[in-house]
Amino acid sequence: MILAFNYRIEENGVLYFLGDATPTSYEMEIIEEWKRLPVVTLVYDGPSEYEGAVRDFLSEEGVLTGSGTPLIVKIRTKENYVAFQLIFEEKSVDNFENLSTKDTFPEHFRKAIREIFPDSQLPDEFFLIVYRDGKFERSLQPTSTFPGRKAPVVIIPQWKEKHTLEIGSYRKVVDEGFYQIGGKMIYAGRDIFIEDVPGLYRNIDMVFLDGEKEYIYREGFLMMGEKTLKVEEPVDVVDGIVITSHRMGSKEIDDTILFRWDNFVLTASGSLVDIRGKWSWKVSNTPVEFSFQGDVFYVLDVCGFLRSYNLKTRRLLWEKKFEGAWGLDSSKDRVFLGAGDEVLVLNAQDGETIERMVADDFAVWKGELLVYKDGKVDGEDMEGFFIRNFGMPLFVSGKRVVIFGTEKKEFEEVEKVRLFEWGTVIKVGNEVWLIRRD
Secondary structure (H helix, E strand, C coil): CCCCCCCCECCCEEEEECCCCCCCHHHHHHHHHHHHCEEEEEECCCHHHHHHHHHHHHHHHEEEECCCCCEEEEEECCCCCCEEEECCCCEEEEEECEEEEEHHHHHHHHHHHHHHHCCCCCCCCEEEEEEECEEEEEEEEEHHHHHCCCHHHHHHEEEEEEEEEECEEEEEEEEEEEEEEECEEEEEECCCCEEECCCCEECCEEEECCCCCEEEEEEEEEEEEEEEEEECCCEEEEEEEEEECEEECCCECCCCCCEEECCEECCCCCEEHHHHHEEEEEEECCCCCCCCCECCCEEEEECCEEEEEEEEEEEEEEECCCCCCEEECCCEEEEEEECCCCEEEEECCCEEEEEECCCCCEEEECEEEEEEEEEEEEEEECCCEEEEECCEEEEEEEEEEEEEEECCCEEEECCCCEEECCEEEECCCCEEEEECCC
């Protein structure tokens, strides 16, 4: 039934009937029963979070709010106590000498309403109008069994709980709610069809950022604007220089390049090399993990040596040796080291140990330490391991990856993850997501 709402009965700000035709005699009897209830103008003085509850309590006790005799409701709260007063014409009820708690307030307030309006009683039926799938459907419902607010006419929207989420070739039926699609947050409150999403690429192998330029890599070819190069998948691209595992632009490197940061690369033998080939600096044995904080570089090698360097002056600041060391991360004033079954918190200035804690894994997010222990990350059940990523870590659980950026973003069926100074790239089937560093 689609209601056109051609007929309505409304008095004193209360809607008694809504429909597409004149009410039947039986419906008129119900309307007259509702009209016998008191109608008050609510004058509310109290915390905003209690006002809705007050209106509901009045309606459920047979007092309608609209345009009538003023009913003054005063509420004050302190810690767990609630004081209230109701004033209607010559009647006044309060609990000033026997205060309510937040838990007992509903019961005590309803009792006060009944003292002021002792003869008010809800009719047995009311008009329920449900909005569903673009249509209004009206029915008579028993008042006693209907939960929630009571009134002559109640209009309730009922939305679909599941919707189709389609992004390019990706299609899934999802629960209504918020979803992170690449770098964009959407709300699936209806069927959603998105063709283009920022940071989403289809049918490519990898994408690289060089400043604001985006270079696409597909089937052995790197597309750089009008120029296309046949090359192995790069480690990175910076200032137009393509860096592969053994080459920086036209310069070949007799080593394996692991990572690019700023204007240099780190190699598998533990050397920092200028991308233009002007200098090379041996900083460690084979690196296990490394971290950057401004001009400070931390590197942990396979022998358990942890070293701190000033990149600007190219000077060793300090070094320590830790048996069984396996992981490294840092914040502005702390260095975090995984060793054995512990995470060691070190002073960034001198490498001295400040604290030890038992942990299975760890990472730094928003400058704070995330600890993984007994299948939980900060109390949340998560089975897997961290990829420490210079303040934007990832947690890998099978093919599910949670990336910790400005907020958590989840990806399912992940096939490949690449880390860069400028962000993270995640490959899911034929889709590649570029997530810029916050």
